[in-house]
Amino acid sequence: xxxxxxxxxxxxxxxxxxxxxxxxxxxxxxxxxxxxxxxxxxxxxxxxxxxxxxxxxxxxxxxxxxxxxxxxxxxxxxxxxxxxxxxxxxxxxxxxxxxxxxxxxxxxxxx
Amino acid sequence: xxxxxxxxxxxxxxxxxxxxxxxxxxxxxxxxxxxxxxxxxxxxxxxxxxxxxxxxxxxxxxxxxxxxxxxxxxxxxxxxxxxxxxxxxxxxxxxxxxxxxxxxxxxxxxx
DNA sequence: GGCACGTTTGGCAAAATGCCAAAATATCAA
DNA sequence: TTGATATTTTGGCATTTTGCCAAACGTGCC
Numbered sequence: 603x604x605x606x607x608x609x610x611x612x613x614x615x616x617x618x619x620x621x622x623x624x625x626x627x628x629x630x631x632x633x634x635x636x637x638x639x640x641x642x643x644x645x646x647x648x649x650x651x652x653x654x655x656x657x658x659x660x661x662x663x664x665x666x667x668x669x670x671x672x673x674x675x676x677x678x679x680x681x682x683x684x685x686x687x688x689x690x691x692x693x694x695x696x697x698x699x700x701x702x703x704x705x706x707x708x709x710x711x712x713x
Numbered sequence: 714x715x716x717x718x719x720x721x722x723x724x725x726x727x728x729x730x731x732x733x734x735x736x737x738x739x740x741x742x743x744x745x746x747x748x749x750x751x752x753x754x755x756x757x758x759x760x761x762x763x764x765x766x767x768x769x770x771x772x773x774x775x776x777x778x779x780x781x782x783x784x785x786x787x788x789x790x791x792x793x794x795x796x797x798x799x800x801x802x803x804x805x806x807x808x809x810x811x812x813x814x815x816x817x818x819x820x821x822x823x824x
Numbered sequence: 825g826g827c828a829c830g831t832t833t834g835g836c837a838a839a840a841t842g843c844c845a846a847a848a849t850a851t852c853a854a
Numbered sequence: 855t856t857g858a859t860a861t862t863t864t865g866g867c868a869t870t871t872t873g874c875c876a877a878a879c880g881t882g883c884c
Contacts, residue, residue: 613756615767621745621752624813628748632740633873634732641732645724650830656726663874665831675820684829684882692819694812701805702735708803709786744842761861771844776862778842795851795860 623674630674631698635659636667639688643677644696647689734785741785742809746770747778750799754788755807758800 631637635657642648642656654664668688671677678691690696742748746768753759753767765775779799782788789802801807 613753615749616752618745621748623817624810625743625745625748627813627816628739629743632736632743634729634736635873637732637736637739638726641727642724651828659873660875661830662832662876666873669831675816675823678823681830681881684827686830691823692812692815694808694815697805697808697812699735701803701808702738704803704805705738705786706734712786712789712802740840746842762859770842772861773845773863774843780862792850792861795858797861 627674627676630670630676633667633670635664636671639664639667639671640676640690640695641699643688643690644699647680647687649685649687651685653688738785738787741781741787744778744781746775747782750775750778750782751787751801751806752810754799754801755810758791758798760796760798762796764799 631640638657639653642653648656650661650664650668653668654661657664657667668677668679672679672688675691676695677688680687680689742751749768750764753764759767761772761775761779764779765772768775768778779788779790783790783799786802787806788799790797790799792798
């Protein structure tokens with residue numbers, strides 16, 4: 603009697619494309635300035651000028667960082683008058699910092 | 714009459730060091746091979762040889778990828794006999810792929 | 825037109841990356 | 855001890871990426 607049920611759950615990898623686009627998302631988050639931006643936006647939308655003040659570098663640099671985040675869908679923008687407001691595009695991103703904290707705790711307990 | 718209650722919640726940035734170490738975690742995830750590793754480990758621990766077979770590159774390369782993930786506390790290793798088994802060090806990492814999916818959905822709805 | 829806000833582009837120097845190959849380390853077995 | 859197996863570490867290289875700024879451009883408002 604041949605058993606068709608697997609004993610151990612077999613891992614089926616996703617297609618390469620998925621890992622690549624996923625990695626792009628994390629690359630976008632893998633910069634301290636952009637992480638600061640995300641942290642700020644987790645508390646509500648902000649215009650570019652305000653974010654620039656927060657980060658303390660050229661506004662064109664900030665605009666480029668925002669483009670990186672927008673290209674992977676982490677943030678969304680909306681023009682209102684002369685200003686452009688940015689906000690997080692997906693709620694899950696907010697939980698990111700809690701996970702970072704969890705990792706930090708795990709790091710410390712293993713010391 | 715000076716109001717002491719803030720109307721809008723004031724965002725207080727964390728210290729730079731925190732953003733930097735957080736960014737390091739995302740940099741570690743920002744590579745398709747490492748993301749594949751994390752996806753595999755989300756289904757249970759694996760030894761290096763098995764992960765190497767999964768990825769299809771030199772074992773030393775895989776070992777280096779694992780070191781990157783270990784250095785930021787994403788994975789933990791345990792030697793059993795001649796083999797070294799790797800596993801995810803924090804549960805939250807498992808949710809990562811759900812969040813990627815959420816972002817992908819948000820990207821599509823905005824098209 | 826002129827000002828304010830933001831984006832795009834070009835360019836550069838520096839840093840990081842990914843990968844492999846070879847040597848080193850560790851465990852077990854004969 | 856010697857050898858086999860499994861993994862890590864190191865060195866080096868070529869490529870890619872990066873972050874940043876400055877200048878030019880686009881857009882909306884007065």
